[in-house]
């Protein structure tokens with residue numbers, strides 16, 4: 001199981017709290033920005049509790065459509081609604097004797113929140129369409145990255161449920177406020193990724209590490225983890241330099257909205273988009289360099305630059321208003337161009353199967369573009 005790692009005073013205190021509360025049945029609210037480690041804390045609490053051999057059911061409340069959330073959580077009786085062809089147990093019944101982790105609790109509709117309150121207080125509920133009370137013994141851990149007190153003020157979250165949940169509140173501060181954890185997590189993520197993929201880490205220069213420590217990590221530990229993986233993949237067997245790090249952590253230079261590059265759900269498709277987005281950011285860095293060169297040319301310092309570079313300068317201005325598909329297409333064309341349209345090479349760099357890359361080429365009709373050349 002993943003432990004909550006950290007040398008900072010905040011993480012040491014949180015680990016102490018986890019040890020204190022884990023053996024009890026008290027419900028817990030975990031708060032903090034996205035990617036700070038809320039799920040890691042929930043897992044640790046379950047693992048250190050006397051329920052550890054019983055199920056831990058993780059429910060991402062924000063991902064369940066409003067129309068089916070009650071039947072997912074509490075189950076339904078046969079015939080309760082069209083399509084309910086048989087009785088179905090919900091997550092609360094599945095978690096009986098164990099723990100239920102209600103992630104993104106701030107996204108639960110108000111009507112369902114009443115039912116949560118009842119389960120919290122009595123351990124009882126009814127299946128959708130059912131008439132019989134069902135009793136469960138479930139420990140509840142909830143998490144959110146929303147400001148629940150603000151949601152209460154705006155009447156999006158029930159005040160009684162909020163106070164009931166937050167009797168024990170574990171708040172995980174953002175990574176930028178836990179500088180001592182950054183180096184430790186960096187080493188850990190690098191080591192885990194390298195050993196899992198049979199890779200060797202050649203090291204990192206001090207100024208590059210300082211930059212990492214002082215960066216503000218808007219996507220917190222999740223962003224640091226993604227960063228560690230990308231940097232190893234893109235710079236194998238090379239000591240990481242300040243410039244390599246800056247290329248990845250470009251956001252300050254190009255003023256992108258901070259939330260954009262961090263894709264939160266872990267589907268294959270979003271990972272792919274995340275990766276392409278990072279490639280796009282690198283592309284933007286190159287464009288900025290080209291722009292600088294062009295400025296210098298205008299000022300008479302340099303005298304040769306290709307038409308192709310100008311082409312990409314034009315593209316960079318469009319990026320702000322582009323959809324994700326358009327960005328993906330643009331990145332793909334760029335990657336193909338800089339790799340002489342060698343699909344095998346591009347798929348290797350993008351960590352995609354060549355089939356996938358071909359599928360995208362067909363999807364975006366890149367073949368019909370005038371820029372297309374034979375592969």
Ligand SMILES: Nc1ncnc2c1ncn2[C@@H]1O[C@H](COP(=O)(O)OP(=O)(O)OP(=O)(O)O)[C@@H](O)[C@H]1O
Nearest residue numbers: 003004005034035036037038039040145221222264
């Ligand atoms: N202190 C930590 N020690 C080890 N790994 C960590 C730590 N904090 C976060 N991680 C890792 O970072 C990633 C993100 O953590 P996690 O999923 O727990 O974040 P979260 O707060 O639940 O995010 P979200 O609000 O987006 O759901 C995971 O891969 C997790 O293992």
Ligand SMILES: [Mg+2]
Nearest residue numbers: 038039103143
């Ligand atoms: Mg989470």
